[in-house]
Amino acid sequence: MSDSLPQVRPARVRVAPSPTGDPHVGTAYMSLFNLAYARKTGGKFVLRIEDTDRARYVAGSEKQIFDTLHWLGLDWDEGPDVGGPYAPYRQSERLETYRPYVDQLLASGNAYYCWCSPERLAQMRQAQAASHQANTGYDRMCYGLTREERAKLPGFSPTPVVRMLIPDDVPLSFTDVIRGEVAAPRPDDQVIFKADGFPTYHLAVVVDDHLMGITHVVRGEEWISSTPKHILLYRWLGWEVPAWCHMPLLRNPDKSKISKRKNPAARLLWFQEQGYLPEALRNFLQLMGYPPAEGDTEVRTFDQFVADFDWSKVNTVGPVFDVKKLDWLNGHYIRSMSNRDLVARIFDYIGTYQIDQLPPELAAGKFMQTLIEAVPLIAPRLTLLSEALEKLRFLLVDDAKLQIDPAAAAKVAEDAAAVLPVAIEVLSDLPEFTTEAIQDGLTERLVDQMGLKKKVAFAPIRVGITGSLVSPPLFESMEILGRESSLARLRAFVR
Numbered sequence: 001m002s003d004s005l006p007q008v009r010p011a012r013v014r015v016a017p018s019p020t021g022d023p024h025v026g027t028a029y030m031s032l033f034n035l036a037y038a039r040k041t042g043g044k045f046v047l048r049i050e051d052t053d054r055a056r057y058v059a060g061s062e063k064q065i066f067d068t069l070h071w072l073g074l075d076w077d078e079g080p081d082v083g084g085p086y087a088p089y090r091q092s093e094r095l096e097t098y099r100p101y102v103d104q105l106l107a108s109g110n111a112y113y114c115w116c117s118p119e120r121l122a123q124m125r126q127a128q129a130a131s132h133q134a135n136t137g138y139d140r141m142c143y144g145l146t147r148e149e150r151a152k153l154p155g156f157s158p159t160p161v162v163r164m165l166i167p168d169d170v171p172l173s174f175t176d177v178i179r180g181e182v183a184a185p186r187p188d189d190q191v192i193f194k195a196d197g198f199p200t201y202h203l204a205v206v207v208d209d210h211l212m213g214i215t216h217v218v219r220g221e222e223w224i225s226s227t228p229k230h231i232l233l234y235r236w237l238g239w240e241v242p243a244w245c246h247m248p249l250l251r252n253p254d255k256s257k258i259s260k261r262k263n264p265a266a267r268l269l270w271f272q273e274q275g276y277l278p279e280a281l282r283n284f285l286q287l288m289g290y291p292p293a294e295g296d297t298e299v300r301t302f303d304q305f306v307a308d309f310d311w312s313k314v315n316t317v318g319p320v321f322d323v324k325k326l327d328w329l330n331g332h333y334i335r336s337m338s339n340r341d342l343v344a345r346i347f348d349y350i351g352t353y354q355i356d357q358l359p360p361e362l363a364a365g366k367f368m369q370t371l372i373e374a375v376p377l378i379a380p381r382l383t384l385l386s387e388a389l390e391k392l393r394f395l396l397v398d399d400a401k402l403q404i405d406p407a408a409a410a411k412v413a414e415d416a417a418a419v420l421p422v423a424i425e426v427l428s429d430l431p432e433f434t435t436e437a438i439q440d441g442l443t444e445r446l447v448d449q450m451g452l453k454k455k456v457a458f459a460p461i462r463v464g465i466t467g468s469l470v471s472p473p474l475f476e477s478m479e480i481l482g483r484e485s486s487l488a489r490l491r492a493f494v495r
């Protein structure tokens with residue numbers, strides 16, 4: 001037996017999102033697995049922007065793709081923004097690259113011009129649907145005709161598209177690294193070049209994956225049905241076919257494909273908006289690929305994930321997107337973080353998403369100071385960064401603007417009358433206004449001397465100081481507020 005590691009060829013892998021709207025969580029999921037495999041094999045991870053579908057192009061979407069993937073730490077070695085040996089990495093900037101291959105396929109008879117107008121194609125489809133025929137593909141009206149011959153027939157459009165001539169013996173199965181032998185349906189005479197001079201996805205993806213030296217095509221399982229077409233193009237162009245790794249799609253709890261329409265979590269930006277940490281989401285997406293091995297914990301760094309990465313472990317049954325698990329991971333990562341780091345994250349979060357909800361009178365210095373002092377108090381029960389502001393609000397508002405929950409006030413009204421005047425006296429006389437001194441002073445008078453239960457003694461103080469019966473630790477909060485504010489609040493509440 002040899003203990004040397006098996007030699008793996010450095011992989012070149014890519015993620016190839018289309019900028020058609022705000023980025024889908026699937027883009028991050030694919031990027032994660034691509035990147036892990038590149039790191040595992042000492043290879044390269046490429047980001048390519050597939051923007052050939054001009055009708056679906058959304059300005060700004062590309063930047064959101066870059067920003068959200070960087071946010072997740074899923075950084076690429078080559079891409080439109082960082083360049084690389086195969087630049088450009090944006091398909092709209094590579095248009096002159098594709099045309100020669102179209103001409104080659106036309107010359108070899110593997111492709112043909114089609115002048116059918118959109119109206120004619122719609123009529124054809126309607127007739128096919130009405131006759132319930134099994135073959136619903138393009139009927140090859142244009143195949144074998146010259147432009148002049150075709151122009152005499154109905155439904156002629158002067159700018160043609162180019163279609164693949166799918167042969168009868170098209171191979172309908174292929175070997176997938178994750179799934180083994182996979183069957184796919186018979187393809188239609190796919191359009192590979194459009195009337196607007198842009199290639200379609202199918203041609204551009206094959207040309208670019210080949211020219212960019214991609215060794216493993218890692219993508220979602222929705223592309224399985226396209227793979228026979230892609231394999232034909234590789235063969236016709238005389239190129240080596242890459243390895244295929246079709247990842248299972250993420251599913252909603254009802255097992256349907258995760259979509260922006262049905263599930264807000266399909267949008268990558270949603271996680272930022274909600275206050276998830278990138279490390280928690282990344283860890284969560286790792287778990288969506290496969291659960292940890294026996295004895296391993298669910299909390300794993302990216303480096304650990306890479307170290308034992310293996311395609312054979314990937315579940316082929318679509319993993320269900322369980323936000324409760326993500327919440328748990330988020331809480332875990334919040335609690336593993338230093339206070340400084342957490343303060344910075346909460347500061348950034350509030351600055352980006354909740355700036356309008358800050359008390360208008362709040363000064364910047366007081367905001368930062370309060371975060372530094374109070375974040376350790378709220379961290380133990382924080383699940384999302386977005387929850388911090390509500391928990392800290394009572395410390396950020398001016399005393400006069402503190403909102404008292406009327407239900408809480410009603411509940412403690414009777415005890416307050418007995419407790420608060422004494423508490424005010426004790427707090428005024430304390431030599432130092434520290435957590436310990438506050439707690440000891442109040443406990444001595446209210447609990448030990450007056451014989452009140454702790455709950456009876458402290459609930460009215462809590463409502464007066466924080467406005468609510470549920471709050472971060474009371475004595476610590478009072479220390480942060482300081483003597484003057486604490487007394488002002490209690491005096492106002494007594495009235």
Ligand code: GLU
Pocket residue numbers: 015016017018050201205218219220223
């Ligand atoms: N542009 C395709 C998409 O948006 C890429 C598919 C692939 O990875 O081949 O999903």
